[in-house]
Amino acid sequence: MPVTEILRELAPGSVVLDLGCGSGSFPAPGGPVTFCAVDLETPPVPPARFLQADAGRLPFRAWTFDLIVCNHSLEHFLNLGDVLAEIHRTIKPSGALYVAVPDSTTLSDRLYRWLARGGGHVNPFSSASELAARIERTTGLRHAATRPLCTSFSFLNRKNARGPLPRRLWLFGGGTECSLRIAIRLLRMLDRTFGTGLSSYGWAFYFGNAGSAIDTRRWRNVCIRCGSAHPPESLRATSRWWPEFTCPQCGTLNPFE
Ligand SMILES: [Zn+2]
Structure with missing residues (x-):
């Protein structure tokens, strides 16, 4: 961090x-x-x-x-x-x-407050x-x-839920790590293409x-599970065409940027 x-x-x-x-x-x-x-x-x-x-x-x-x-x-x-x-x-x-x-104007914080009823x-x-x-x-x-x-939207990760999963989470693929990886990749692509801040925290x-x-x-490569972030030079991407990295802190697979 x-x-x-x-x-x-x-x-x-x-x-x-x-x-x-x-x-x-x-x-x-x-x-x-x-x-x-x-x-x-x-x-x-x-x-x-x-x-x-x-x-x-x-x-x-x-x-x-x-x-x-x-x-x-x-x-x-x-x-x-x-x-x-x-x-x-x-x-x-x-x-x-x-x-x-x-x-508070970002997609991430709006989603968090909506999902956690203010949070x-x-x-x-x-x-x-x-x-x-x-x-x-x-x-x-x-x-x-x-x-x-x-953001990594780690608050949507079902593995981070402390109690019963909120029903609203099913709108986000049930909070599975696979759906989070896809969502983050998509948002970053939109940010790069249109200059939006959808992946901002x-x-x-x-x-x-x-x-x-x-x-x-910009502090990127935030883990979808533990929320820790890592400088790109400290990470090893798995491939050139579909780059991912394993979080040094918790071992979760993440999209690499
Ligand atoms: Zn992690």
């Missing part, structure tokens, strides 16, 4: 917060780094160093964190203004902030520049870069001291 670029450059002794972590929004960094994960609700399988807390009232002192990660969480906070104020208070002036959110997305973001400006203004951290993210934003190696290329 794009946040690994920042994690790689963290100095020993850095303090990192996964804010709105769910069951862990990224693998806990190794090495001499202090890590903490916060969410309002305790997930069934909490990540390492989990703390239940309101993101709008964080139980940390001012200037605690070198890096705060909000990976697909800002869209869920009812008290977004309070959360941004708490990021401003608890992040060091020399720190970095990583934010990934869905674009807890209470903050619709439709403009990357407006959101970046708001975060920059409220946290005091300079906007360093924005990276467009693609949203954006990753980097603020503050985010390091020197931010890659702003």
Whole structure:
């Protein structure tokens, strides 16, 4: 995931917060780094160093964190203004902030909200520049870069269902991985041909001291099962005419782009 670029450059002794972590929004960094994960609700399988807390009232002192990660969480906070104020208070002036959110105007987010009856997305973001400006203004951290993210529709994957399959899923081939691979290939072809954004998900934003190696290329090759994404140069395509790759994280077969 794009946040690994920042994690790689963290100095020993850095303090990192996964804010709105769910069951862990990224693998806990190794090495001499202090890590903490916060969410309002305790997930069934909490990540390492989990703390239940309101993101709008964080139980940390001012200037605690070198890096705060909000990976697909800002869209869920009812008290977004309070959360941004708490990021401003608890992040060091020399720190970095990583934010990934869905674009509410995309096919992916509309489908997700329709299928999951809202899915807890209470903050619709439709403009990357407006959101970046708001975060920059409220946290005091300079906007360093924005990276467009693609979707894999992994929320449609029947293997990811936590309960009975929603009946609406049958409109999407029942959420089988074969139907997802075909759908993604088709949408990417339409995007390439007509310049549409049907395979878009949203954006990753980097603020503050985010390091020197931010890659702003479109983040593609997202796994239809686990949702992880991988740079094309790190993957091996199975064939030239029907290229696919095996996800290094979960072993699922995916269309290669
Ligand atoms: Zn995977």
